[in-house]
Amino acid sequence: MDKFRITGGRSLKGRISISGAKNSALPCMAAALLTAETVTLHNIPYVRDIITQRRLLEDIGATVLTPELRTHKISASHIELFEAPYELVKTMRASVLALGPLLARFGKAKVSLPGGCAIGTRPIDLHLAGFQQLGAEVKLEAGNVVARAPKDGRLRGADVHFEKSTVTGTENLMMAASLARGRTTLYNAAREPEIADLAELLNKMGARIRGAGTPTIQIEGVEALGGAEHTIIPDRIETGTFIVAAAITKSELEIKDCRPEHSATLIAKLREVGVEIKELNQSTLHVAGAGKLAGSDVTTEPHPGFPTDMQAQYMTLMTQAEGRAAVTETVFENRFMHTSELQRMGARIHIDGRTATVEGAARLTGAPVLASDLRASASLVLAGLVAEGETMIHRVYHIDRGYERIEAKLQSVGADIERIRDSVTASLSQTAEPDAG
Numbered sequence: 001m002d003k004f005r006i007t008g009g010r011s012l013k014g015r016i017s018i019s020g021a022k023n024s025a026l027p028c029m030a031a032a033l034l035t036a037e038t039v040t041l042h043n044i045p046y047v048r049d050i051i052t053q054r055r056l057l058e059d060i061g062a063t064v065l066t067p068e069l070r071t072h073k074i075s076a077s078h079i080e081l082f083e084a085p086y087e088l089v090k091t092m093r094a095s096v097l098a099l100g101p102l103l104a105r106f107g108k109a110k111v112s113l114p115g116g117c118a119i120g121t122r123p124i125d126l127h128l129a130g131f132q133q134l135g136a137e138v139k140l141e142a143g144n145v146v147a148r149a150p151k152d153g154r155l156r157g158a159d160v161h162f163e164k165s166t167v168t169g170t171e172n173l174m175m176a177a178s179l180a181r182g183r184t185t186l187y188n189a190a191r192e193p194e195i196a197d198l199a200e201l202l203n204k205m206g207a208r209i210r211g212a213g214t215p216t217i218q219i220e221g222v223e224a225l226g227g228a229e230h231t232i233i234p235d236r237i238e239t240g241t242f243i244v245a246a247a248i249t250k251s252e253l254e255i256k257d258c259r260p261e262h263s264a265t266l267i268a269k270l271r272e273v274g275v276e277i278k279e280l281n282q283s284t285l286h287v288a289g290a291g292k293l294a295g296s297d298v299t300t301e302p303h304p305g306f307p308t309d310m311q312a313q314y315m316t317l318m319t320q321a322e323g324r325a326a327v328t329e330t331v332f333e334n335r336f337m338h339t340s341e342l343q344r345m346g347a348r349i350h351i352d353g354r355t356a357t358v359e360g361a362a363r364l365t366g367a368p369v370l371a372s373d374l375r376a377s378a379s380l381v382l383a384g385l386v387a388e389g390e391t392m393i394h395r396v397y398h399i400d401r402g403y404e405r406i407e408a409k410l411q412s413v414g415a416d417i418e419r420i421r422d423s424v425t426a427s428l429s430q431t432a433e434p435d436a437g
């Protein structure tokens with residue numbers, strides 16, 4: 001298994017370019033299953049989850065060409081299988097995004113029911129209840145969700161009220177409803193920028209979706225969808241992670257090819273704790289982490305609230321702030337796996353239920369630590385950048401799922417980080433373990 005060796009204490013300087021958003025690319029790739037024509041996607045990040053999603057599409061009969069590294073041309077004209085098997089779903093929960101498109105276009109779909117993962121139980125009951133409201137019959141057979149459209153093969157539009165905001169649930173229903181008969185209204189829909197990006201692609205394919213990005217989305221079903229070309233939005237969580245990298249090392253970084261408006265809540269919070277962030281233009285931020293940081297409480301919430309995917313990185317930053325900060329996680333029930341590793345590096349964190357209280361500023365010292373999920377791993381990299389001495393992060397395959405060559409990007413601005421490869425066990429371990437994402 002690959003490891004990262006980081007020697008902390010270096011100041012960073014330079015420019016970092018942000019890759020495409022993994023969590024937008026994954027549903028957009030699934031959306032290509034809705035049509036027999038070619039869907040061309042640009043700005044696809046080169047990360048492991050995308051490789052897994054590509055494998056899923058190819059396994060069921062789609063062809064995926066990559067004329068350039070970050071461009072995927074997907075053709076789902078000859079789909080032979082209508083299922084996402086356990087082997088793929090267990091390595092990547094986003095495989096459930098195949099369910100909506102397959103059910104809507106072919107009238108049937110089978111997807112292994114994902115189990116719990118590193119950050120919580122994460123059921124998909126709200127996706128399934130939504131499909132049922134669109135007229136599908138949904139059964140559980142031998143660990144698989146088996147869904148069938150009504151007899152005429154087409155889902156029918158309906159009003160769907162989500163009990164709780166769900167990102168991939170909203171995406172699955174939006175894709176399914178695009179090919180349903182009649183109008184669907186999604187209430188309490190998730191508002192993440194990735195939802196609006198997917199809707200933009202679907203509308204280019206001929207769908208009729210209004211309101212994506214707001215809590216109420218209206219979809220007029222159409223008979224068929226066609227090909228389209230689309231550029232994936234920049235990754236707001238990668239953007240946030242590099243803003244924190246500048247802040248925690250008290251460095252100056254220019255972060256380009258990003259969309260600051262997608263990170264507005266995070267940017268406001270970081271300004272409040274003392275990080276200087278300037279918007280140079282619509283796609284470039286200048287971050288200076290010069291002065292003292294002040295501890296400040298945060299509570300994660302669905303967008304536009306503070307993102308759960310930045311909670312671990314913010315907590316690491318708070319270990320370096322003066323005073324106390326209460327970090328409350330409301331989206332997932334078990335997303336504090338990084339705290340025990342941060343404690344081993346010297347952080348003072350006390351957990352009580354869903355709140356972790358961080359006492360700063362603590363002197364962090366390098367240590368061997370274990371990455372447990374994608375964002376937890378990012379928080380350990382950040383801790384390693386500021387810790388005294390050497391930090392060895394084990395199981396960095398978690399970080400490779402969602403960050404494109406994070407070590408290369410950090411090296412390019414002066415960080416002392418290197419990947420230590422272990423090719424013997426890598427391929428086995430990388431597919432063996434369930435994870436968040």
Ligand code: EPU
Pocket residue numbers: 023026093094120121122123124125126127128164165166167168169190308309331332333374375402436437
């Ligand atoms: N939930 C249910 N039932 C459902 C669906 C969700 O109870 O049917 C619960 C979940 O257990 C959780 C909450 O609702 O407590 C929110 O979950 P959501 O469905 O919004 O999460 P997701 O769609 O599975 C996506 C991202 C995650 C990100 C969350 C929250 C993708 C592929 N994944 O997951 O990204 O944390 O939204 O913003 O878009 C990551 O990139 O590291 C990552 C974990």
